[in-house]
Amino acid sequence: MSGSNPNLPIPRQPKKLRPFKSAVMCLSRDRCRIHFERMIANIGDVVTFVEYLRDTGADVVFIDTGDQTHGGGLSDADKPEGAQALLLHTSLPYDVLSPGKFAMLEAHPEIKEKYLAANVFYKPPNEPGAQRRQLGSTHRTWYTGSGRKITAIGVAFENESKTREAGVYIERVESILTHKWFTEQVLTSNPDVFLLVGHMSLSAKERPKWRLIHQAIRSRYPDTPIFIFAGHTHERQCIMGINRENPIRSLGIESGRYLETIGWVGANLTAATEPLELSRIHLDASRDTLIGLTGADPSAFTQASDYVMRPFHELAGRFGLDQYIGCLKNGKAKPILTTSEETSLRTQPLDYPWDTKKYSENDPHHAYNLYRNVAFPDVVPHNASEPYVLLLNNGFIRGPLYNGSFTLNDKFVNLPYDSQAFWSTRIPKMVAKKVLDRLSKPDDAAQCIPAQSGKALLSEDSQRPIVQGRYMRGLAETDGKLGDNEEESCDALGVSPPLMQCWPDKYGITLSKGIDALKGCDYVDFVTLEFLKSRAEPVIEKLMKDTASVQCELPSPGKPLWQTYGRAFSGDVIKEWVQISNTWNQLLLALILITGLLSAISLKESGRLGRSSVNSPCQLNMM
Template sequence: MSFARVPLLLALLHAVTAEQPSAPSPIAAPLRELPWGQLNFLHTTDTHGWHGGHLQEAQYSADWGDYISFAHHLHKRADDDGSDLLVVDTGDRVEGNGLYDASNPKGKYDLDIVKQQSIDVLTVGNHELYQRNTSDREFNKVVPDFKNSYIASNLDIYNPKNGERTPMAQRFRKFTTKNQGIRVIAFGFIFNFQGNANNTVVQPVEEAIKEQWFKDAIDDKEVDLFLVAGHVPVRDSPEFDAVYKAIRDSNWDTPIVFFGGHTHIRDYRKFEKKAWALESGRYMETLGFLSISGLGTGKKDEVEAAASPDYKRLYIDNNLYSLYHHSGKNASTFDTELGKNVTKAIHEARKKLKLDHAYGCAPHDYWLSRTPYPSDDSILTWLENQVIPDTFNFTKIPSIILTNSGAIRFDIFKGPFTIDSTFLVSPFTSGLRTIKDVPYSAASKVLQLLNNEGQILLPDLAAVSQTDRVDLDQLRAPFAPVNEDTFFHAHTSHAHDLALEHHQTFLGRKKDGDKDKDDTPQVPGYTTKDDAGTDGDDTIHQPIKFYQVPNCISSNVSFPAPEYAAAYGPVNFRPVHISTPEKVDIIYNEFIENWILLALEYLGEKREKKDTSAVLEGKSMTDVISDWIKKSPDWACPKEKDV
């Protein structure tokens, strides 16, 4: 595979680029070439509102308008050489960025921005289903915006207008590609999610594929490719495995391509030589590219071509340097009129939402997993030692405060912590609750159970996870320790085991002190290993080391001070014992309530939901973090004259 060798720094003026004005210029790096083929795909998943791009990370700084321009140029290439390009998105477009979350109603601007991209196959994600009003908006606005491409193979909704249960969208789509005439049957699934609001119904995939409409679709002999899109992890996925088996039982030789999501990783899985699956990361960091060559089109002289289709993939870093290279354009030829208009709309929306308003300024970077826990640079250590104790210092009752590490979604960078930052770091709305008067002997062991430490296990937690199918994103931070005997669903556990083993990830920022070298990659980022090897990342990255973090953390507040006695002379004191209270209150993030209750039951202190109550008037961890930053003198922004 050829590489494009380039200087290590690229001078790009924002005046002639379409990315957001405050976005950092991309850093040039060695690039792999786009494996263009007969049928090509662009894939996004788990964008979570990051459609304005990453404004603090040069490697992922292109926005949705740039993506529109990029897709336009690849469509033009397909038209010019007679190939085809299809665009796919597999859900979780909402929640996680101020562009979506800060508006009232949520998505007021973002949904109109997303619809400007021409997408051929679109599916739902679990984040579109948590809240009734979110799924209602999805049905009333997003489905009509993508009427011909939105597919909901196993999702129903109770129509907001008449209360009748109806499919969220069409169950499948059959279409023929523009230039090659490739006949495609496309499906759109969500994993067997049970955490949705009661206005939607997720049918288990294993049941949906038994219905007659699906049997008829996969029995169609006038098809050249089955396209299975879904908010489903591509690896070790019982849902995709079931779909694959069903198709093969009915249509044993037709090529299949899967597009997945949910686990926020780059991954590429081989089912067999005529069936591959692509997952394209998270947060608009990655534009997934996949090509298939050697497909038949139903014509007699082309039937034999399908005997050996050739699948190839590339994970594109979403910055203008990569997009220019893969589209064959430059700063003066890349932008399209629609792309520029969408970029402008994003900028105007950000201004209206005041997303750049700073609550304070971080004195240094705080990392989720790029630094050991505990350490001074760890977000979790910062929460545990400063934010949580300071927030709950009003209580006079000894309390143990618990939160899941998954309540934190992203790193904090040195510099302004803005309204936008609050949603990037912790977008969840779960309030804080308390269970009062718990014997300390039991309460002190809850954290150990939640983190599955030592010899204490909760065997029943596995059953809870199979019932609730919780969102892994919220339960724990990326790359947290995994144990399938506890409360993590098996397929997502395996995916994150893979992440730990195969996927070096996070930031496209140079480390302080890094020197430019012509012979080695200097841009930190993804170095992905998948079923096709180690050449999938379009940018030749410098690997990043990351560390495991616990599932949950805790802080003790208002505990009795230790008692001291003199030793080795009058000025030397040592603790004779640490005073522990007889009973404590447990305060926790509501998202982990079921596990708190189960842990207490296991420890012989059964409590029920009716025994819990709200704290801090139902404030969320997001509120706690932003309130603390506003008040902290250590996080005060320097005055302009001092900058």
């Protein structure tokens, strides 16, 4: 091998096993800009990346741990959700897939061998009285191109409250350890590597479930490498030593959010008595980084990626996801860096961020505040003069809003969950304002926390083909620091710079204009989302009984009387606001054109006509 980096020791005869996990799905590169300007990879780039590495002779295992289609128009525009998009994903060269919580209603026999869900059972929705069936396979054993034997097991997190109603049954993880397929097939497979894969996180709550499987295997195979590829929480985590016995031969990794992260683990298999030679990194979804790590020709790489994306774009066209809704503009601007030495005076409008900056309720350029303070009052209320108190939570918006053309796909990406009606009940102002205090807990406050992150673009030293041997030793020089109590215990493999993720308060209220002038006993509309109504109702009932009935001298009230509120569903508010805003902009543009035409006629008559131009409705102003 050539092009070695002295800072990254290369084994003399490296044996490559590179478990790989992807959580990336983006329709177009210029719309996938979470956290970094150049995080622009799509699933075609990731597949091309994998194929380039495989062509070098490396053993590359391509894994997905669920929710591979959720969070965009390809899934949310379809009924049932993600059905056609998941079929496209099944044609990609995965070695193992596991279903996320949004994909547990339908089996896929065409990939059953690779679709692992050992503890997930379902009842076909169109077959009344049908018996429960296994959603996928329990496990898979296969040989890599270089002849290594791998055994993989797939599981899902236990969440009966949300799956039982849909006809899905999730068996407890400890129960599967007694089944014959586990004791007589998995535990007798004698592979070179075990892979534990599933839509179950490495969090403190769910990690004990991984430990159960890990311990059952480790009792029979004390030295065989075990890699865990987790999912569900979409948080970047890496843990060495899932159990205390022989921690130098195990590693668990979970990748980040939708459209954001590629979790990479590289392993050079060593003798049983030695630590594994490992590399791991959470790669941000940047096409430039993927090209750099393969050493591929950028043009050829892009052409191959575009070929993979063709059916995805065709499906998007059938769903009308490129339907232009309007132009989204933020009046605030930022300077554009034109060279490495100077900053141009040219500016461009900023996007509306979601979790990349510390939240302030006074920030007019935050996506959450745009929704509740601007879009909601312009779109939803029947009567704009009727005072209201709006209760929202921070989970119904998923990501930032980008300047420029706003399409139907952007609507699904930003507000991915099922549109819900708003509901309202008439209660005294003093009660409405106290609901938030009763719902909120100390840990519900706005916060910023560091998440392990890769770099959007790797440094020049690191941006060289992985297959040249980017290996780093795991436990050898750590003085035994790594252990199963560490939330992030892979520091010896190289720590990526922290990425701050910030969220608004879990719950927030918005007061309509003019409400401050009302007295505490004056009635207002208390408005909230349908799924929050059940949480707010007992709080309101108690406040009405304990507070309002005393201070406002009201008769003892019964349960709050609710009715649907407003003219729009929750998922359509931004879309309709963009349409309304553009209607006004078009009227203003028409007025400008008429004024300009009259001026031109006047100038022509005086012989002083010059050139003029008017920006298109969605041209971002560059000053």
